[in-house]
Amino acid sequence: MNTPLPQTTIEPQPDTLNKVAETIDLIQPEVKTSELDKIVVRGGRELKGDIRISGAKNAVLKHMCAALLTEEAVTFTNVPTGLRDVRFLGQVLSHLGMNVALSSDGKAILRAQEIKTHIAPYDLVRKMRASVLVLGPLLARHGEAHVSLPGGCSIGGRPIDLHLRGLEAMGAEIEIDSGYIKAKAPTGGLKGAIIDFPFVSVGATDQLLMTATLAKGETILRNAAREPEIVDQGNALIKMGAKIEGLGTSEIRIQGVDKLHGTTHAVVADRIETGTYLCGLGLTGGSLRLKNTHIDLMPSLIAPLMRAGLDIQQEGDDIIASRRHALVRGTDIMTEPHPGFPTDMQAQFMAMMCLCEGASMITETIFENRFMHVPELNRMGANISVQGQSAIVRGVKKLTGAEVMATDLRASVALVLAGMVAEGETVVNRIYHLERGYENIVEKLSGVGADIRKA
Ligand code: UD1
Secondary structure, three states: OOOOOOOOOOOOOHHHHHOHHHHHHHHHHHHHHHHHOOEEEEOOOOEEEEEEOOEOHHHHHHHHHHHHHOOOEEEEEOOOOOOHHHHHHHHHHHHHOOEEEEEOOOEEEEEOOOOOOOEEOHHHHOOOHHHHHHHHHHHHHHOEEEEEOOOOEOOEOOOOHHHHHHHHHOOOEEEEEOOEEEEEOOOOOOEOOEEEOOOOOHHHHHHHHHHHOOOEOEEEEEOOOOOHHHHHHHHHHHHOOOEEEOOOOOEEEEEOOOOOOOOEEEOOEOHHHHHHHHHHHHHHOEEEEEEOOOHHHOHHHHHHHHHHOEEEEEEOOEEEEEEOOOOOEOOOEEEOOOOOEOHHHHHHHHHHHOOOEOEEEEEOOOOOOOOOHHHHHHHOOOEEEEEOOEEEEEOOOOOEOOEEEOOOHHHHHHHHHHHOOOEOEEEEEOOHHHHHHOOOHHHHHHHOOOEEEEO
């Protein structure tokens, strides 16, 4: 069970910060217990009502690592503090010496007054790949970092060569030894460099953007990632005193500064969570108000959803959406780096297409092994065949509930969505993955009418 975190009155005072360790201690046993939890969904209900969209996981994780760059306290609001990934990273950072205060009202106060160790051990890093993003900030601030190699994951090998080559271009000496990346900055610190990525990488862009803020001179990142979460990351760094131009374009220029300072920043809305609930609506029908999110964050996602038959509009800070016809229309998509269709929405879009009128071709170009949800959706009665990087989804009349299991976050949620229209009961095992990235998903979906519960 997801025990709510204690609500703390948070001021960036040393006194409050001392309480942080308690918060993290409370989290640890809880994180271990629910790996075997399941979600049970019964299909057949329309979605109707309001869902508040959380802050973006993929922005928050980078913000948390960036807080290593300053000795002052950095406060983030709109943080999905209930997410396992946020808590896991909190554990890594607290091991390094950061005081991490997470509260259930979505606030994170982070203060790395001093770096206590530059070693991020395997035990902590293996739980979450993104913890490799402590490497650059540690190196920039502390001059040395030993970070366990994160290893592969179910969606592919996921190397980090671009991160390492970029850090080397900035003068770091790097060796891989006993499963660890051992990096050392040169005497006098890291220097700015021109880094031309051979292909777009979100993680490498984040890593080098953060690192370059404290390097001497100018760094130019070419063929940089343009995701809204990177823009958000850059904007927070600017508030911390960094000098950055070109965010949201493929060339980012960073002028290194001597020091960064504390700030307060509200995290951008989670476009993937937004898109996930829109795909749910495409399956069940009904109408949703998704609060505190914006279609401008996700044009390449909104366009195919509208082609498929959703009406989607912005109203103030909310997105309102409904399904136009009884069925969505077969719509093709191909995943690409932003501003293309996000790979993190591919599984959910495929689930939506299972009941489409016609057929849909879905092509995955970012990760080599991101169709693991296909056999599970087929067990529920879908008609999907995979040819290399593409899947053809032929619309079927109905799905039927089954016991299913997924090996990654987005695949798991795709199965939950399918369960919301399947006949009978769908049991999604290992919801551990879901809790890494979807805050209060059971509460949010049952709040708009879905028949869903944890078991
Ligand atoms: C981030 C997101 C993840 C999303 C992905 C693509 C976070 C925490 N995670 O992951 O949810 O699915 O972007 O939008 O933000 N690659 C290399 N060498 C490298 C780095 C990457 O070969 O050094 C490859 C990867 O294996 C992959 C592709 O480049 O095939 C894109 O990966 P990348 O954009 O780096 O993804 P992540 O940052 O890991």
